[in-house]
Structure formats: C-alpha cells, structure tokens
Amino acid sequence: MSSVATTEPAIARGTRASIRGRMQDALPKIVLAPSFAITVIFVYGFILWTIYLSFTNSKTFPSYAITGARSYQRLWRWTFESDPPSSWYTSITNMGIFGVLYIGICLALGLLLAILLDQKIRGEGILRPIFLYPMALSFIVTGVAWKWFLDPGLGLEQTLHQLGWTSFHFDWIKNKDFVIYTVVIAGVWQASGFVMAMFLAGLRGIDGEIMKAAQIDGATTVQLYRRIIIPLLRPIFLSAFIVLAHMAIKSYDLVVALTSGGPGGSAWLPSNFMYEYTFKRNEMAVGSASAVIMLMTISAIIVPYLYSELKEKGR
Amino acid sequence: MSALSTALAPSRSTASSRWISRVVIYGLLVGFALFYLTPLFVMLVTSFKTMDEIQNGNMLALPQSPTIEPWFKAWGEACVGLTCAGIKGYFWNSIKMVVPAVAISTLVGALNGYVLTKWRFPGHTLVFGLMLFACFIPFQSVLLPMATILGSLGRFGVTLQNLTGFAFGLGNSTVNLVFVHVVYGLGFTTLFFRNYYEAFPSELVKAAQVDGAGFFQIFYRIMLPNSLPIIVVTVIYQFTNIWNDFLFASAYAGTGDVMPMTVALNNVVNTSTGVVEYNVNMAAAMIAALPTLLVYILAGRYFVRGLMAGAVKG
16 A cells, blocks of 8 residues: 555645545554553553452352452451461551562672672672573472472581581571571572663763772772762662562562462462462452452552653653 | 872781781682582582482482483473373473563564654653553462453363364464563663663664664664664563563463463472472473573673663663
C-alpha cells in the first residue's frame, strides 16, 4: 500500500497526499495502541479484578458477590492474634528480615566489589564475569545448588567434618528459625554481582578530573571515596535499591527450590503465601488480598520514584 | 606544586603500605571469586560423580572416576512426577516458548520506543509511565485474572476445534505462555528501546522525513540498523527472564507434558522417590542453566555495557 517508497518531494499536495498525510500522522498512535491497550487491560484491569476478588468470598472458583473486607480482616487478625503465629505472620516477618538483609548486603557487597575492581586490577576481565554469572541462572537452579551446598548431611557441614573440624555445626536450612537466612545467602549470591556492575558503571562514569583534584589536595583514598565518590553515586544507590526492593517482594521461586517452603512453611514470603492459598488451599479471596497488599507495598516504593524520574525527564 | 610532586613520588613508607593494600585487595577479590564460583563448581563436579562417591566422598573433591551417565540419565530417563522420560521434552517446551516470546516482545518494544521518542504526541509521558509501572508490579496481582482468561480462551478453543477442526492455538499451554510473557515483557522492552532512542539524533529522522520517508521506512532503514546494542541487551534480558520464569510457568502450565524446563527441574529435584540421585539432579540443573549461561558467556560483555548505556543511566 502506502509503504512503497515515495521519494516524490512535496510537489503533489492534492487530497491524496493529505489523506496520506493524515494516515501518517495517525500511524504512530496506531502502532502504539495495541501495547497500550494490552497494558491497560492486562495490568491495570487485572489489578482491579484482583482487588475486586479480594472483597468477595471466592474459594476454589471466583465468586463475584461482594462480601466485604473479610479476607483483609482475617489476614490482620492472623497477624496479631493467632498463636502459634500464622503463615501470613511468618510471611511478612520473613519479608522484613529478607528485604532488609538482602537489599542491605547486596548494596554493601556490590559497592565493595565495585570499589575493589576499580583499583586498576589485573584480571578484571576474568573477575567481573565470575561475580556476575549467577544472575544468568534461574532462581530454581540457584535454589537447587544452594540446597545441596547447605544440606548438613552432604554439603558444607559434612565437608568440614571430613576435613577434621568435627564441631562445626551449620543446619540453618533445616531450622525453622534460621531458614530465612539461607534464602538471604542464596539471594545475595545471585544479585550482588548485578549491583556491582551498576556501581562499577557509575564509578567509571565519574569525571577523572574531580578525583585528580582531590588527590592533589592531599586526600587519602579512603577520604576520596567517603567524601566524594560515594556521594556522587547516590543516583545509582537509588536505582539499585528500587531494583532490589522489587526483586525482594517478588521472590517466590527461590524459596520453592531452596527449601520447598522450609519446615512447616517457615521460609515463606508473601508471594509463596499468595500462591499456596490461591492455588493449593482454595482460599482465592485471601490469596487476592495478600496480592493486593504486596502490590501496595511495591507501589509505595515505585510510584514516587517513577513520578520524580518522569517529571525530571519531561522538563 | 609541592603537593603534586609528593603525590606523584610516593615515599618508601607509602610504597610499602601500597604493597600491603594491593595484597589485601587481591586477597579479597579472590576470596569473593571463590564464594561466587563454589556452588557452580560443586554442581558441576557432583554431576560427574557416581552415587557411591557422593555419599562417601567430599563435596569439593574432583570426581575420581568421572562419568557422564548422570547427564544422559537427566536428559533421557529422569522422572518428572510419574513420567520417566527425562527432561528433554521440557527443554524443547522452553525453547518453543522462549523464541517467539523474545522475538515478538523485542520487535514491539522497538516500535514502541520509536514512537515514544520520535513521534511524540500529547500524553506520551503518561503512556510511558503507565507502561513503566507495569514492569514493577508483583505478578501475583495479575495471576488470578489471567488464569481465568486463559481458562475461558481454552474452552473457546475446544469449541472452535469442534466446529472448524482448528483451535488456532487457543488453549495450547505454550501459546498461552508466549502470550503472557509478551504481555508482561512489553514494559521492559519498551523501556530499553525508549531510553536508547532518546539519545538517537532526531535530526536524522527529520531529514529522512523531508526526503519523503514514511514511518515504517524510517524505522527499518534508520532506527533498526542503528539499534544493535540495545537489541542485544533486550534479547538477552528477555531470554534470561522468560527461560528462568517459574511463577507463570507453574501457574499456567504446571502439569503434564507441557511444563517448561524450570518447573520440570523443580519436580525432578523435589519429587524423587526412593534414593535421591543427586548426580542426576545436578546434571538436570546444569542442563537447565546452560542456555542462559551460554548466552551470558557469549554476549554478557555487550549486555552489561548496553544496559549501563541504556537502562540504568536514567
């Protein structure tokens, strides 16, 4: 049709050209429209649908009669009043522990590795991919690997016993109070290299003149990093935090593969709670309510960030 | 000037302290490298060991009589649930899902990015913002409605099948997963291309317009040929994400012959009855990891470089 090459300059300005002109004007919007429609329906429409379901008493199958905020009441009652602690209580406590440690350690370790690699290291080309490769693996593979490594009967503990350190004891993966920390270890292993890459790119982007000037003024390396370089990396801290927070709240497969939920569901995160209640315990409304709470948590972090980013760019 | 010369010519004491700090730096880096390599190393050596050696030997020791038997077993005989036909079928399931999903989402993302930067219209920031936020939602909040929709599409497919003899892919798990991954990957691919095209000179587009080139011509002849770095980033990112996905896979194709690799692997590892064959499990995990590792090894350098140039800068 009109996709045939038209190299004629703007001489022919008849109706034909103006129709084509109008077509050309609308074309970009027509191209974008399907994606936009899909996003509106499958993201925002579905979110509303899930919110709606959370206010019903859906069990195995969705039911569309609104019965009020019962599922939310149940969740919060479980949080504060149940004894022994409910699986929702366990999930959100785990989320707190996992979120703080995972984000904190990934940021610290990523920054440390980036600074170490930035010291004009020989063999950087070998070391960098070694730190990075875990992010190429699926959480399922990571979980399988670490499950093996942390298994008291087969992995680290057994190996150290064989080497003669018989008093060594490390059974966190089987211990319901400590199992969430093994999820942290595997999660940090997987993501810290990526954070390192972000920081490294940031470090490489800093103007060398600033560093030279500070060195001439007699700043030591430590001072240089503490006073000048790390403050300059602030935007990267923010991006990394956003990426990590979002990954932490979404984490689901790592727990499944690493511990199958841990003893008695003690390693559950809210995402595991949602999946189990929705698809295995036939409590669809409660599952939806937990999904809505997850969504609100992420939104509280992401929306202000995106808003400020887009506003800045729009200017 | 004196400060400069002292900085350039370190005294002997600073030279020795510098030597110590170099030792510390390299020591730390090598230590961390071991931390990152050990799990992969353990997986790899275990997959070449016999069961005897695993039960009585040291996890870190090299296999004494290396055997590739576990790999063949994982590929062709391992039990996934009740069927013991290995993971090869599930491997192909994943390939069949990942190739179209990556191709479609990348192409559409490129078009979207092109429109959002070079053919701006009032409200483009809002459109982009809505698509961007979609990247960050926890998929749990769309999981159920999508299951419902896929369920009714499947039933519609059966009706079509009875009427016309064709289901047009409706109800096919692989088609479902391709669709789901395209839908929820669009935000990311659009983001990547939009940020990349933002820095692409608009003058070139204007000049081509003056010469009479249309919307698609500019895209094919000017934008695409200059997009190689960001295409590489997007393809790697989407490939890794879709190949590694477990949530959608287990929710929408979690049973039977249709499940993708990640779900099958989890089943192999978690449902073994009788003696757990750790060597076979590790070989299966390695097979599941190989495609993304390979992509990463071959193109990882471009990935990190392109990601830094395109996505993180913002």
